[in-house]
Every structure is written in structure tokens, then in C-alpha cells.
Amino acid sequence: MSATVEDVARYERGTSLWQDAWVRLKRNRLAVIGGITLIVIGLLCVVGPWFIHYGYEQQDLVLGPAPPSAAHWLGTDPFGRDLLVRILYGGRVSLMVGFIATAVALLIGVTWGATAGYIGGRLDAVMMRIVDILYALPFMIFVVLLTVVFGRSMVLLFLAIGAVEWLTMARIIRGQVQALRQQEFVEAAISLGLSRAAIIARHVIPNALGPLIVYTTLTIPSVMLLEAFISFLGLGVQPPASSWGSLISDGVETMEEYPWLLIFPGIVLSVTLFALNFLGDGLRDALDVRSSRD
Amino acid sequence: MSRFIWMRLLQAIPVLLAVITFTFFLIRFAPGGPFDQEKAVIPEVKRALEAQYHLDQPLLVQYGTYLKDLAHGDLGPSFKYPGRSVNELIASGLPATMELGLYALLIAVVLGMAAGLMAALYPNTWRDYLPMSAAMTGICMPMLLLGPLLVLVFGIWLEWVPVSGWGDVPGDKILPSLTLGSAYAAYVARLTRGGVLEVMSQDYIRTARAKGLPERVVIFKHALRGGLIPVVAYLGPAFAGLLSGSFVVETVFQIPGLGRFFVQAAFNRDYTMILGTTTFLAALIIIFNLLSDVLAAWLNPRVRGALEGKA
Numbered sequence: 250m251s252a253t254v255e256d257v258a259r260y261e262r263g264t265s266l267w268q269d270a271w272v273r274l275k276r277n278r279l280a281v282i283g284g285i286t287l288i289v290i291g292l293l294c295v296v297g298p299w300f301i302h303y304g305y306e307q308q309d310l311v312l313g314p315a316p317p318s319a320a321h322w323l324g325t326d327p328f329g330r331d332l333l334v335r336i337l338y339g340g341r342v343s344l345m346v347g348f349i350a351t352a353v354a355l356l357i358g359v360t361w362g363a364t365a366g367y368i369g370g371r372l373d374a375v376m377m378r379i380v381d382i383l384y385a386l387p388f389m390i391f392v393v394l395l396t397v398v399f400g401r402s403m404v405l406l407f408l409a410i411g412a413v414e415w416l417t418m419a420r421i422i423r424g425q426v427q428a429l430r431q432q433e434f435v436e437a438a439i440s441l442g443l444s445r446a447a448i449i450a451r452h453v454i455p456n457a458l459g460p461l462i463v464y465t466t467l468t469i470p471s472v473m474l475l476e477a478f479i480s481f482l483g484l485g486v487q488p489p490a491s492s493w494g495s496l497i498s499d500g501v502e503t504m505e506e507y508p509w510l511l512i513f514p515g516i517v518l519s520v521t522l523f524a525l526n527f528l529g530d531g532l533r534d535a536l537d538v539r540s541s542r543d
Numbered sequence: 544m545s546r547f548i549w550m551r552l553l554q555a556i557p558v559l560l561a562v563i564t565f566t567f568f569l570i571r572f573a574p575g576g577p578f579d580q581e582k583a584v585i586p587e588v589k590r591a592l593e594a595q596y597h598l599d600q601p602l603l604v605q606y607g608t609y610l611k612d613l614a615h616g617d618l619g620p621s622f623k624y625p626g627r628s629v630n631e632l633i634a635s636g637l638p639a640t641m642e643l644g645l646y647a648l649l650i651a652v653v654l655g656m657a658a659g660l661m662a663a664l665y666p667n668t669w670r671d672y673l674p675m676s677a678a679m680t681g682i683c684m685p686m687l688l689l690g691p692l693l694v695l696v697f698g699i700w701l702e703w704v705p706v707s708g709w710g711d712v713p714g715d716k717i718l719p720s721l722t723l724g725s726a727y728a729a730y731v732a733r734l735t736r737g738g739v740l741e742v743m744s745q746d747y748i749r750t751a752r753a754k755g756l757p758e759r760v761v762i763f764k765h766a767l768r769g770g771l772i773p774v775v776a777y778l779g780p781a782f783a784g785l786l787s788g789s790f791v792v793e794t795v796f797q798i799p800g801l802g803r804f805f806v807q808a809a810f811n812r813d814y815t816m817i818l819g820t821t822t823f824l825a826a827l828i829i830i831f832n833l834l835s836d837v838l839a840a841w842l843n844p845r846v847r848g849a850l851e852g853k854a
Binding site: 382388389390393394395397398470474477478481482483484494497498500501504505508511512515518519522523526 | 558561566569570572573679682683684685687688691692694695699783786787790791794795805806809810812817820821824825
């Protein structure tokens with residue numbers, strides 16, 4: 250294939266990796282639908298409660314559990330609380346857990362992986378051996394234990410989940426950094442006398458962003474699942490606050506009489522997880538990252 | 544090969560020790576002790592109870608005693624079930640959990656491999672899209688939702704199967720096994736599809752066909768074997784997931800298994816029970832990871848050769 254004048258002009262204007270990826274992502278219909286769904290759900294959770302004149306803990310014991318109606322679009326729970334508002338508030342909690350815990354995992358994983366990969370040698374061997382060992386441990390047990398120990402504080406819940414989800418992140422970053430370390434521009438940076446930390450932060454990590462973004466989008470749903478799981482066991486978010494997991498857990502108890510209390514929160518959680526997974530898969534294809542997951 | 548297994552077993556000892564140490568000290572820092580109940584216990588009674596279980600001794604002494612007993616295979620007495628040892632409780636919960644895990648694994652492997660194989664043999668047709676969308680649903684639908692939904696539809700509305708229990712009424716094992724197995728079936732299907740697709744483009748498949756082997760033999764003897772390696776390698780981690788998944792499934796279906804015991808022990812601050820179940824589950828997971836690595840290595844001739852050369 251020979252380069253035409255337009256090609257050269259295009260190259261001079263420069264299509265960055267990111268523009269390329271953006272074009273490819275836009276062509277993936279499932280990923281676009283996933284992304285839009287996420288934005289809509291996120292906006293609804295943030296803005297929605299302001300437009301509904303019920304509070305999430307506001308009870309109506311006279312009404313009790315009512316099926317969906319014009320006054321309560323998704324019905325009410327046994328305390329007469331509006332389910333729609335509780336789902337939206339719960340969404341704030343669930344999404345926040347998803348993002349913050351993932352950020353914690355990202356921070357630990359990237360620092361760990363980049364250090365091991367860049368410095369290499371014996372330190373690398375020791376650090377990655379620790380990751381291997383932690384991989385073999387029963388995580389769920391530790392998350393349950395950590396939530397028991399730290400009480401039912403939400404901040405610590407984020408930390409506990411983040412602290413067990415960083416392993417794969419560390420592995421991916423280490424691999425990337427090891428490959429990048431051999432590149433000329435890193436050598437150039439070294440010869441310019443930049444410090445190790447500066448090289449890692451300014452040159453190595455930006456170049457490993459693609460896999461990082463992809464894996465982050467795929468970590469969020471697994472973190473949200475973990476939160477739902479913990480709340481389901483009764484260890485996470487405490488009443489009257491709600492999260493999607495705790496709403497499902499409450500819904501299960503009364504599903505025979507009031508099935509809508511299980512079905513609506515279930516739909517919202519599943520749709521969000523679907524959207525995140527489709528977006529993550531789309532990003533993986535767009536950024537051309539070979540996943541270690543499948 | 545046997546050297547590889549011994550090395551891995553030796554490495555497991557410090558890992559297990561780390562788990563025990565970490566858990567031991569972690570739960571001691573948890574707010575509330577095993578004898579803090581809703582109604583206040585008389586201080587003398589509480590002290591007597593604590594003395595009985597040696598909780599009044601320095602922490603390091605307790606830790607030493609625990610390790611010494613553990614070396615003899617004794618996990619200590621349960622705090623919440625007086626007169627019963629943790630060993631007994633684990634032994635009573637283990638059969639249900641193992642049976643549940645086994646059925647779920649069976650469902651995952653049989654259903655997942657069948658779906659993945661079909662998808663790989665007819666790529667980009669409806670026979671690919673249908674099982675793969677089902678797999679995506681299986682991955683996105685959390686167990687804690689799938690379980691109750693299955694109960695609602697098949698147990699309560701259609702009344703086809705019992706809604707809870709384990710081994711009390713015929714058919715009550717179907718829903719729990721299906722709930723636990725579905726997510727793993729989905730992953731197995733994806734892995735099988737990927738593995739078989741990759742193998743189908745290999746030269747030795749063309750050779751097999753060129754020899755005039757019937758397609759059935761090519762697929763089941765040559766392609767499936769290559770496609771099996773990632774699946775088998777996944778079974779180790781899957782087993783760990785199955786155990787934690789059993790926490791949810793056992794809670795939803797009220798199955799008296801290890802998962803439910805562990806969750807209750809965590810709620811009750813039953814120190815010895817938490818430690819005992821954690822240690823036991825960690826050991827199980829380590830052993831299964833090892834088994835799956837050995838099996839995957841044995842299935843892959845290249846790795847097998849390397850391992851045998853080393854031994």
C-alpha cells in the first residue's frame with residue numbers, strides 16, 4: 250500500500266491512538282448502548298431524587314406495601330417507602346462503591362505493578378510472588394472478615410473491597426511496564442537524568458493507559474457485585490440507607506407476597522452490570538488490548 | 544512432575560500460616576467479643592467463660608496454643624455451640640457444601656463445554672450468538688438475584704420444585720446447583736469457544752482431516768482436547784469462586800453447609816469457628832488450585848515434557 254498525499258497530510262495532522270480508538274468504539278453498537286445506558290442510570294441516580302417528593306426513609310405505614318401505581322411508579326415496600334427513590338438512592342451508593350473501590354484498587358495495583366515492573370530483579374520477584382500468594386486466597390472470606398472487623402462503615406467497605414481487587418491490575422501493569430522499559434524514549438529519559446519516579450509517572454504509566462482503562466471498566470462491575478453480595482449477607486449498607494444489594498436482599502424476604510420489591514432492583518442492577526461489561530468489552534476491542542481474562 | 548507437586552505443597556505451608564496468622568489477629572481486633580450478647584452477661588460469668596476458653600491469656604500465648612493444637616488437627620471448641628468442636632461442625636457442614644459444589648461444577652462443565660463447542664463450530668451464526676448471549680447473561684446476572692428469581696418462578700409460581708432445603712424432599716437440590724453452576728457454565732462456555740476456535744486453525748487439525756479422519760473424531764479427539772486446557776486451568780480458581788458462591792446460595796436456600804456456618808460465625812464473633820472455617824477453606828482452595836495446575840500441565844504435552852524433564 251503506497252502512501253498518498255492525503256495519507257501523509259492525515260499523518261501530519263496526526264490521528265492519535267485515542268482518536269482511532271474513539272472511532273472504533275463508536276462503531277461498536279453494543280458498547281455505545283452500554284455507555285449511554287450507564288450515563289442515563291448515573292444521571293437518574295444523581296438528579297432523580299430531587300424531583301421525587303418522597304424521601305428514601307420516608308415511611309407511609311398506612312399505605313404499607315403497594316404495587317406500582319401513578320403515585321409510586323415502582324410501588325412501595327412494607328414500610329410504605331417509595332421504591333423508585335430507594336432504588337435511585339441505592340444506586341448512588343452502589344455506583345459510588347463501584348467507582349471508589351475501583352479507584353482504590355487502581356491506586357494500589359498501579360503503584361505495586363509499576364514499581365515491580367520498572368525496578369525488576371529480585372524486588373520484582375518478591376513482589377510478584379506476594380501477588381501470586383494472595384491470588385490463592387479465598388477473597389470472599391476476607392471481605393466478609395474485613396467488614397465484620399471494621400464495622401459497617403461505608404468508607405471502610407470501599408477500602409476492604411479495593412484492597413482485594415488490585416491483584417490483576419498489578420499483574421497487567423507490571424507486564425506493560427516491563428515491555429515499556431526497553432523502549433528508546435525511556436532510555437532517552439534516563440540519559441536526561443530524570444528520576445525513576447518521574448519516569449514512571451510521566452512516561453511509563455501514560456503509555457500503559459489503554460489496558461488500564463479497559464481493566465478498570467471491567468473491575469467496576471465485579472466490585473459492584475461484591476458490594477451487592479456483602480449487603481445481601483447483611484454486612485454492608487445498613488437500613489434505612491439502601492444499596493442495590495440490600496434492596497434485593499430485602500426483596501427476597503417478601504418476594505412471595507410483593508415480587509416487585511425483588512424484580513425492579515434486580516433489573517436495575519443487572520442492566521447496569523450488562524452495560525458496564527459491554528462497554529468494557531467494546532473498549533478492549535477499540536484499544537486493542539489482549540485481555541488476560543478470557 | 545512429582546517434584547513440581549512437592550514444591551507447590553511446600554510453598555503452600557507458609558501461605559496457610561500467613562492466612563491463619565492474619566485471620567487470628569484480625570478477628571481479635573473486631574469490635575465485640577463472642578460473649579457480648581444483647582442482654583448483659585454478669586461480669587463473673589463472662590470472666591469464667593473467657594477463662595474456660597483461655598481468652599484471658601495474652602494474645603501471643605493464645606496464638607501459640609492455637610497453632611500447637613492445629614498441628615494436631617484440632618481446631619478447638621466452638622464458642623457459640625457449647626460442647627461441640629469446630630472439627631465436628633466443619634465435618635457436619637462439609638458434605639452439603641461439597642455435594643453442592645460438585646453438582647454446580649458438573650453443570651458448569653457439561654453445559655458450558657457443550658455451549659462453547661457449538662459456538663466455536665458455527666462461529667458468527669445463530670448457533671454462536673445464542674449460547675454466547677446466554678453466557679453473557681449468566682455472567683452479568685448475579686447469583687444473589689438468579690437464585691431468588693429461580694425460586695420465585697419455578698418454586699413459588701409454577702410449584703415445580705421445592706423452594707428450600709437440601710436433601711429433605713426430592714428435587715430440592717436442583718435449584719441451588721443450577722444457581723451456583725450457571726455463572727461458571729457461562730465462563731466455561733466462553734473459554735471453550737476461545738480454546739476450540741484457536742485449535743481449529745492449527746496445522747494438526749488440518750493433518751487430522753487430511754488423514755481422512757471423520758469430523759466427529761477430529762472434533763472430539765483433537766480439537767476438544769486442545770480447547771480443554773484453558774477450561775481445566777480455570778477450574779482451580781472457579782473452585783474458589785464456587786466456595787464463596789456457596790455463601791450466597793446456602794443462605795438463599797437455607798442449606799446447612801460450610802458457607803452458611805462461616806457467615807453465621809462471622810456474625811456471632813465465634814473466633815474459633817471463623818478461624819477454623821477460614822483455615823479449612825483456604826487449604827481446600829490451595830489444594831484445588833494445585834490439582835487444576837497439575838491437570839492442565841498433564842493435558843498440555845509441551846508443559847508436561849518440560850516438567851518431566853525437570854523431575
